[in-house]
Amino acid sequence: MNDKTLKETLSRLTIPPADATARGRALVRAEIAYVNRPKGVGFPFENAGRQAAMADHAKWEGGLRTRTIALVCLAAVVLSCFLFFQARRMGHEPIVGTGTPSQQDQLDARDAKLLAEMGALFRGQLEAVISQGADLSLDLDPAASAATTPAPQQPLAVILRRGKPPGIG
Amino acid sequence: MRMAAPETESSDVNDEELVARAQRDDHEAFRELFDRYYSMIYSYAYRASLDSAGAQDIAPETFIKAARNLETFRSEASFKAWLYRIATNATRDWHRERARQGRLSQAVTESWDGETAVIPNDAAPTDRVAEALQALPEDLRLAIVLVYYEGLTHSAAGRVLGCAETTVSWCIFRAKPQLKTLLSRKEAQS
Numbered sequence: 001m002n003d004k005t006l007k008e009t010l011s012r013l014t015i016p017p018a019d020a021t022a023r024g025r026a027l028v029r030a031e032i033a034y035v036n037r038p039k040g041v042g043f044p045f046e047n048a049g050r051q052a053a054m055a056d057h058a059k060w061e062g063g064l065r066t067r068t069i070a071l072v073c074l075a076a077v078v079l080s081c082f083l084f085f086q087a088r089r090m091g092h093e094p095i096v097g098t099g100t101p102s103q104q105d106q107l108d109a110r111d112a113k114l115l116a117e118m119g120a121l122f123r124g125q126l127e128a129v130i131s132q133g134a135d136l137s138l139d140l141d142p143a144a145s146a147a148t149t150p151a152p153q154q155p156l157a158v159i160l161r162r163g164k165p166p167g168i169g
Numbered sequence: 170m171r172m173a174a175p176e177t178e179s180s181d182v183n184d185e186e187l188v189a190r191a192q193r194d195d196h197e198a199f200r201e202l203f204d205r206y207y208s209m210i211y212s213y214a215y216r217a218s219l220d221s222a223g224a225q226d227i228a229p230e231t232f233i234k235a236a237r238n239l240e241t242f243r244s245e246a247s248f249k250a251w252l253y254r255i256a257t258n259a260t261r262d263w264h265r266e267r268a269r270q271g272r273l274s275q276a277v278t279e280s281w282d283g284e285t286a287v288i289p290n291d292a293a294p295t296d297r298v299a300e301a302l303q304a305l306p307e308d309l310r311l312a313i314v315l316v317y318y319e320g321l322t323h324s325a326a327g328r329v330l331g332c333a334e335t336t337v338s339w340c341i342f343r344a345k346p347q348l349k350t351l352l353s354r355k356e357a358q359s
Contacts, residue, residue: 006349
């Protein structure tokens with residue numbers, strides 16, 4: 001049996017005709033219930049003020065919710081930006097840069113002096129002096145440096161690490 | 170398959186207007202609504218209960234409840250769907266009451282020592298379609314009646330039954346093979 005046959009078969013259901021007396025009784029009972037129905041519960045124009053107030057309140061609540069969400073989102077964006085730039089500063093800025101301008105000048109002068117000394121030591125060979133960290137300390141052993149002096153043609157990069165390595169001085 | 174139709178289509182006044190007038194104590198408007206929908210609700214009540222006496226109980230009960238709660242009706246829903254919902258609840262109440270009476274009757278019979286006479290139930294359906302429908306669980310039968318007989322969509326039937334559209338689809342899906350089996354068996358027997 002397919003769906004079409006099922007529908008056709010179902011349509012054969014016979015309904016006994018409604019009894020006119022029962023219908024009349026039903027009408028009378030319904031009319032009695034209609035006449036005695038509780039009134040004013042939901043008449044379209046009753047409670048209109050209350051309904052309007054409730055609608056306004058719902059609208060206000062909706063607006064407040066939207067505003068709160070927008071404010072929270074804005075705060076989250078600002079906080080994210082702040083943290084992002086803070087992280088970038090922490091990651092890229094040299095620590096010496098955090099000093100006061102006078103300290104920075106002193107450090108620059110020291111660096112320049114060191115560069116000059118290193119330039120004199122490895123004359124014509126020095127490609128770059130790279131400094132890392134704070135508190136430069138250079139302890140050169142003249143004998144060792146003389147023994148390990150490279151050939152004049154050999155390019156040289158000297159890396160100076162700020163701070164004293166363990167075991168020195 | 171649409172089998173139920175409003176009793177009188179002659180009136181041009183739509184349901185919403187009639188309800189609004191009835192809410193303003195227009196007696197004639199209420200009577201017009203009754204005339205318009207009594208047959209439809211009676212047919213629905215019979216298909217849902219498969220009992221003519223039951224239909225004659227359910228249909229008036231539906232209109233009494235509708236009259237009492239007329240003020241709560243809002244025009245967002247159609248009046249017809251609202252009536253279907255009331256009739257569905259009345260049908261469920263009727264089934265519950267009948268089941269309660271059945272249990273009570275059984276208890277009385279069991280406690281009775283004397284002879285008992287079997288009284289034939291005239292209201293029991295003799296139609297094979299009615300028998301097949303009666304074999305279905307109540308929820309499946311209501312879904313079949315609303316969708317196949319009353320012509321409601323699954324979504325509208327869901328609103329009447331107070332469940333989701335997918336639940337109605339599932340009920341129809343489950344009811345169809347059961348109905349086909351029952352009807353085929355009864356056809357083979359006859």
